[in-house]
Amino acid sequence: MASKALINLLLLLLAVTGGRSDLYFHYENRCSYTVWLAASPSIGDADPERNPETLEIFSMPDDWTGSIWARTNCANNASFYFSCETGDCGSGTIDCQSPPPTYPVTLLNFDIKQSVVSYEVSLNHGHNLPVRIQPVGGSLVDGGGSCPVVDCVADISNVCPSNLVAKNKNGQYVGCYSACDQLKDPKYCCTGDFSGPGACQPNEYSQRFKQLCKLAHTYPADSDPPVYRCSGATGYNVTFCPS
Numbered sequence: 001m002a003s004k005a006l007i008n009l010l011l012l013l014l015a016v017t018g019g020r021s022d023l024y025f026h027y028e029n030r031c032s033y034t035v036w037l038a039a040s041p042s043i044g045d046a047d048p049e050r051n052p053e054t055l056e057i058f059s060m061p062d063d064w065t066g067s068i069w070a071r072t073n074c075a076n077n078a079s080f081y082f083s084c085e086t087g088d089c090g091s092g093t094i095d096c097q098s099p100p101p102t103y104p105v106t107l108l109n110f111d112i113k114q115s116v117v118s119y120e121v122s123l124n125h126g127h128n129l130p131v132r133i134q135p136v137g138g139s140l141v142d143g144g145g146s147c148p149v150v151d152c153v154a155d156i157s158n159v160c161p162s163n164l165v166a167k168n169k170n171g172q173y174v175g176c177y178s179a180c181d182q183l184k185d186p187k188y189c190c191t192g193d194f195s196g197p198g199a200c201q202p203n204e205y206s207q208r209f210k211q212l213c214k215l216a217h218t219y220p221a222d223s224d225p226p227v228y229r230c231s232g233a234t235g236y237n238v239t240f241c242p243s
């Protein structure tokens with residue numbers, strides 16, 4: 001696989017905003033299709049298009065809290081307005097500027113404070129493609145031990161209830177909405193009466209996600225597994241469509 005991979009090495013020596021860390025994220029696209037990386041807030045990735053079987057090594061800001069995701073099926077229309085079937089940023093250009101993305105989208109959430117990094121895979125805004133986060137080295141801040149993988153690798157389309165299915169304009173499945181985003185019920189969103197400690201419980205929709213993706217967070221109060229805090233990892237491998 002490595003021999004086929006096009007290694008795209010981006011070493012940003014000068015920071016655009018804030019300092020760059022020694023923390024390198026390896027973004028590998030193992031999907032059979034191109035994805036367009038996106039991050040909010042921006043990580044300064046000027047060339048977010050990732051072809052299949054490519055690896056990008058990217059130095060992350062040393063103080064950054066945000067989400068990373070992959071956009072799918074992006075294209076310019078006849079008036080050069082850039083948009084994507086999932087994860088679209090709404091900017092009309094390949095550069096996201098200030099998203100939130102359109103849902104559904106599988107989110108990789110990170111909180112980087114120098115060498116201590118919290119990380120999770122979240123299905124709180126649905127699912128558009130399989131992902132994995134693999135810390136490279138490091139140990140858990142709470143309790144020690146190595147920093148575990150988190151991922152959601154399974155094909156969610158198999159368990160996506162029909163009322164949560166997202167389709168493109170040709171009627172093809174492109175992702176699965178979260179119950180909160182699609183049904184807007186406080187019970188699923190953990191808001192209002194459901195916002196207090198213990199008030200928000202897994203629901204029939206989140207349980208379907210959980211069945212296939214035990215290491216991902218499937219509703220807003222999901223704390224199983226906890227959000228891992230990892231210290232001293234040299235990097236994080238982020239894989240889209242890990243097999």
Ligand SMILES: *[C@@H]1O[C@H](CO)[C@@H](O)[C@H](O)[C@H]1NC(C)=O
Pocket residue numbers: 077078079080081
């Ligand atoms: C391209 O997309 C934009 C945004 O949806 C729309 O305003 C514009 O009319 C589209 N252009 C064409 C030629 O379809």
Ligand SMILES: *[C@@H]1O[C@H](CO)[C@@H](O)[C@H](O)[C@H]1NC(C)=O
Pocket residue numbers: 026028055134135136137237
């Ligand atoms: C992380 O990715 C790099 C580049 O693909 C690879 O060489 C390395 O073995 C990976 N490390 C882990 C822990 O998966």
